[in-house]
Amino acid sequence: MTNQPVVIDVQNVSKRFVIRKDKTLKERLLNPGRSRQNREDFWATRELSLQIEAGQTVGLIGPNGAGKSTLLKLIGGIIQPTTGRVLSRGRLAALLELGAGFHPDLTGRENVYLNAAILGLTREQTDEHFEDIVEFSGIREFIDTQVKFYSSGMYVRLAFAVAIHVDPDILLVDEVLAVGDEAFQKKCLDKIQSFQEEGRTIVLVSHSLGQVESLCTRVVVLGQGSVVFDGDPHEGVKLLRSGFETLDEAEEAKARLERERLRDAEVKRLSERVKIGEIRTSADAEGLDSGGNLTIEVDIDAREHLEAWDLGVTVTNSLQQMVTGTTAHRAGLKGIPVEGRQTLTFELPRLPLGAGEYTVSAAMFDDEYREIDRAESATSFSVHCDKASMGPLYTPARGEIAPSGDSETLRR
CATH class of the missing domain: 2.70.50.60 (abc- transporter (atp binding component) like domain)
Incomplete structure (x- = not known):
């Protein structure tokens, strides 16, 4: 840890979801006893603790179902923990789900003002940023069209443009950037890098491990709702790529990678001595x-x-x-x-x-x-050598010629 202030503090957070196996609402109403039997608790996170300091870019990675998006929603205040608490400091902007916070019957212009208001901007402040938001999104000709007619890429363009122009101290980004085209993704990555230079805090979930390694200063690997690794991005990505499904497998993979790290360190030491x-x-x-x-x-x-x-x-x-x-x-x-x-x-x-x-x-x-x-x-x-043969190996080849059927020559 550095001397920067902690801006996100996740304290022993567990989040439970109830999975109901009833097929219909009618079955639940007519057979309430059976309904209770057909419910199952699913813990997306279990007593998870995490502190993030100002200026860090933290990548949340892990297998599907590890709890990455749930943790991001807990940090963003979208959902509340079952136990524990999440504290944050500063203005927070979250880009978590495609079209989240957009009303389908409102136009792009109206949704910009609605989203900005939700994120804490006054109308006057939104007026100041409106042209920059529209310019960044690249959908000016559709800004007065109802967003229910937008493509998924247009949703992301507008939502990301709003999120980065509300002057956030903390930016939460889920996998939604994968929806945009290559040019827009590059524009978003450039903006994220400028946020890093300004010392803002970024927490992102991504399956693009190359982006995680290049962008993040720290990686948190999740498995079954728990932190299995917290540290160097390259080491975290290597752990995830080693493949694990259970926490025991994650611990075995960590031990194996640690042995490899120690061997690599010994080789590096020897390479300086021999x-x-x-x-x-x-x-x-x-x-x-x-x-x-x-x-x-x-x-x-x-x-x-x-x-x-x-x-x-x-x-x-x-x-x-x-x-x-x-x-x-x-x-x-x-x-x-x-x-x-x-x-x-x-x-x-x-x-x-x-x-x-x-x-x-x-x-x-x-x-x-x-x-x-x-x-x-x-x-x-x-x-x-002489020219008796050709190729990578030399042989002193010699040849003879004789009338056909001369067995004596053939024997020689």
Whole structure:
């Protein structure tokens, strides 16, 4: 947490919905006892607590049915919690459902004034912003048409335009932005980014995980109405993508990701301590004759004792095809610890390479074969041979010709 004031405080909030399995209202009236038996409580959130500070952009993500939209409605005051309470500070604008707050029989113009009034603006303040709202929405020619004739995209355009022009301290946005076209979505995202620069607080629900990673400063992952993760957007998205349905599965996924994070941190640490240095070959400036012996030397600098490791070298032709390669383990150097500056030498005898240019690369690995360091195309050499064969491998091909049926020649 930073030193910014808390503008949204969700305190042990649970929200219960009653699911009725009666087929008709008549059945409920005629059989009230059975009706009570056919009801089921569904808890959309369970003792959920969350604090959001001023200036944060928080993404609420999770599987379908996790409670994301319910939590957003609780924060916006659209619904009230069954237990617990939600506190907020500042003017709040919510864009939660398609057409929410619009009266279908009123025109777009009339709905702008109605929505603005609901959000706390006076008529005079709405007059000031009206032209900007219409301009942003891009539906000026339909502003005096009843909104019941609007398409879903027009609904979103007008609703979002109103929400962002009432000068909110907190903006709540549900998945409705997915309805707009690409150009309008970009305009909305640009506006959200300008809100971020102004230090406003944004809470959004989205299934577009790429947008969540790029926009949000914090991610809250929900599962079965509870917070299963609260923190870095990249880590939260990775947890959601790992796949979980129950809270136990979410905890297993978190533990697995934590182990991966620790392994990645260890690899990063080793990559700063163990480096591949110069790579040399025995091929001189004039190159190597095909079928000759090639020696590859790789300098390494291990600034700590490394017990388990491996290093691989590859030879690649001009078409970026690996033609041969080996590793320290394959070459008989397994189980030998390294520390300090050392040189690994690989002998590749009788290499039948075709004529051309070749490059040598090397990569260092830890005991779990995670890459520590890499030197790509660190050195090069050329290979010379006669024109007896072609391709990446050379063979001293020869040919004979004889009359058909000469079995003696065929046997040779």
